[in-house]
Amino acid sequence: MAQNVIDTLKQEHEMVLSQLSELSSKGTGNREQKYSTLKENLIPHMVGEEQAVYPRLMDPGMKEIILEAIEEHSAVKTLLSQLDRVSTSEEDVWVAKITVIMENVQHHISEEEKHIFPEMQQKMSSSDLSGIGNGYEEAKKSAMPMAAR
Numbered sequence: 001m002a003q004n005v006i007d008t009l010k011q012e013h014e015m016v017l018s019q020l021s022e023l024s025s026k027g028t029g030n031r032e033q034k035y036s037t038l039k040e041n042l043i044p045h046m047v048g049e050e051q052a053v054y055p056r057l058m059d060p061g062m063k064e065i066i067l068e069a070i071e072e073h074s075a076v077k078t079l080l081s082q083l084d085r086v087s088t089s090e091e092d093v094w095v096a097k098i099t100v101i102m103e104n105v106q107h108h109i110s111e112e113e114k115h116i117f118p119e120m121q122q123k124m125s126s127s128d129l130s131g132i133g134n135g136y137e138e139a140k141k142s143a144m145p146m147a148a149r
């Protein structure tokens with residue numbers, strides 16, 4: 001049986017946070033390649049949530065926090081596209097920018113894990129959750145080429 005979509009999302013959060021923390025330290029080697037790997041994980045994760053998870057949570061009780069989550073994703077994408085234009089050889093500037101990205105992602109993840117996931121766990125049946133899980137995996141796949149740039 002496929003694992004619970006909430007567990008999948010949490011595992012991906014941990015992975016992305018540890019990659020961000022490595023990238024936000026000075027002196028990290030292979031920075032360019034590690035940054036590509038980060039985007040290959042982070043971008044499909046965000047697209048998957050936007051397409052397959054958030055739309056299922058737009059009821060009156062959750063709408064406000066979901067709209068904020070969507071804006072947080074959009075801020076992170078904008079910051080990533082700004083960072084794409086900075087050379088990794090300018091390490092001080094690069095690290096400052098990725099640190100701000102990490103702070104945004106940390107804030108966003110804690111909102112999801114404190115407020116959104118517990119609500120999903122409580123309100124949704126296991127068949128709802130597995131439906132969302134399937135939709136999430138599909139949406140993530142469709143976003144892979146977007147991330148591999």
Ligand SMILES: [Fe+2]
Nearest residue numbers: 009013049112
């Ligand atoms: Fe997430």
